[in-house]
Amino acid sequence: xxxxxxxxxxxxxxxxxxxxxxxxxxxxxxxxxxxxxxxxxxxxxxxxxxxxxxxxxxxxxxxxxxxxxxxxxxxxxxxxxxxxxxxxxxxxxxxxxxxxxxxxxxxxxxxxxxxxxxxxxxxxxxxxxxxxxxxxxxxxxxxxxxxxxxxxxxxxxxxxxxx
Amino acid sequence: xxxxxxxxxxxxxxxxxxxxxxxxxxxxxxxxxxxxxxxxxxxxxxxxxxxxxxxxxxxxxxxxxxxxxxxxxxxxxxxxxxxxxxxxxxxxxxxxxxxxxxxxxxxxxxxxxxxxxxxxxxxxxxxxxxxxxxxxxxxxxxxxxxxxxxxxxxxxxxxxxxxxxxxxxxxxxxxxxxxxxxxxxxxxxxxxxxxxxx
Numbered sequence: 001x002x003x004x005x006x007x008x009x010x011x012x013x014x015x016x017x018x019x020x021x022x023x024x025x026x027x028x029x030x031x032x033x034x035x036x037x038x039x040x041x042x043x044x045x046x047x048x049x050x051x052x053x054x055x056x057x058x059x060x061x062x063x064x065x066x067x068x069x070x071x072x073x074x075x076x077x078x079x080x081x082x083x084x085x086x087x088x089x090x091x092x093x094x095x096x097x098x099x100x101x102x103x104x105x106x107x108x109x110x111x112x113x114x115x116x117x118x119x120x121x122x123x124x125x126x127x128x129x130x131x132x133x134x135x136x137x138x139x140x141x142x143x144x145x146x147x148x149x150x151x152x153x154x155x156x157x158x159x160x161x162x163x
Numbered sequence: 164x165x166x167x168x169x170x171x172x173x174x175x176x177x178x179x180x181x182x183x184x185x186x187x188x189x190x191x192x193x194x195x196x197x198x199x200x201x202x203x204x205x206x207x208x209x210x211x212x213x214x215x216x217x218x219x220x221x222x223x224x225x226x227x228x229x230x231x232x233x234x235x236x237x238x239x240x241x242x243x244x245x246x247x248x249x250x251x252x253x254x255x256x257x258x259x260x261x262x263x264x265x266x267x268x269x270x271x272x273x274x275x276x277x278x279x280x281x282x283x284x285x286x287x288x289x290x291x292x293x294x295x296x297x298x299x300x301x302x303x304x305x306x307x308x309x310x311x312x313x314x315x316x317x318x319x320x321x322x323x324x325x326x327x328x329x330x331x332x333x334x335x336x337x338x339x340x341x342x343x344x345x346x347x348x349x350x351x352x353x354x355x356x357x358x359x360x361x
Binding site: 004005006007008012032035037038039041042051053054057058061064065068114146147148149150152155156157158159160 | 164165166167169170171174175177205206208210219220222224227228230231233234239250251254255257258261287342346350353354356357
């Protein structure tokens with residue numbers, strides 16, 4: 001298959017800055033920007049108690065299922081889904097074709113405020129995604145070089161004492 | 164689709180375990196979880212029914228030693244094996260870097276394996292993938308049970324292309340073949356990324 005998804009440091013930094021602004025403006029607890037396969041691009045806020053990898057795979061799973069539900073009903077997408085808890089709430093929305101923006105918030109904020117700020121943030125993210133896409137159209141992506149350097153010994157040595 | 168994060172210096176590979184219901188996909192993942200150093204594994208997530216049948220997927224993140232300064236992380240997924248969860252299986256296949264087909268060696272499950280293999284090909288085709296063009300490993304599971312097909316019979320039917328294949332007994336306490344299968348598919352993925360076929 002050989003398809004690769006690559007995020008460069010400067011891109012991650014830019015996306016993180018956009019998410020930081022959302023964290024402040026939406027009075028959110030935590031923000032996660034994921035790709036649709038559940039890979040974490042940005043995770044900020046009160047995240048020390050959260051298993052981010054698990055959260056990302058479950059959000060990606062639920063988003064994929066929601067997306068299929070939409071198509072089943074003849075809708076192109078359900079771009080937003082919201083889960084209300086007793087204490088914390090989860091606002092999940094699509095950001096562009098390939099990314100998912102997840103906001104966790106509590107009583108310090110409100111659904112209305114989060115929705116409003118997410119909308120603005122999605123516009124900012126879209127602009128960044130366009131620049132990222134243009135960069136990937138350039139020849140000789142940097143990602144290719146990493147695998148060129150890997151030797152067969154590197155691969156053999158991967159499975160060491162931990163297994 | 165492998166994911167390379169230059170900011171956190173990580174390479175993430177997605178491996179999907181496919182096969183008919185009750186063939187031992189979840190058992191493979193649980194054995195890996197139970198046998199791996201706690202520092203090298205994340206939380207095992209199982210979205211299952213009350214009867215412990217996989218409803219959506221199992222998910223296990225694993226960490227391997229770094230390669231060229233990049234942490235290598237594996238995301239292992241299983242699909243729900245039961246026939247009527249076809250839509251869920253298709254979702255999970257998205258972005259897979261490699262696939263393990265777990266065949267149930269028991270004679271009475273031969274047809275179930277055939278149906279699952281056809282379903283796998285169909286779901287791969289939905290994303291433009293083909294078995295012959297992706298890192299693919301076959302595991303003949305339940306070799307410790309009686310009334311099983313020979314490996315030759317299974318190979319002829321489920322691995323005519325000669326992919327790496329392994330006998331396994333994932334439900335047995337020593338989990339024979341489970342790690343051989345995993346290591347093989349990881350090596351294939353990395354070699355595939357290193358030397359793209361197309």
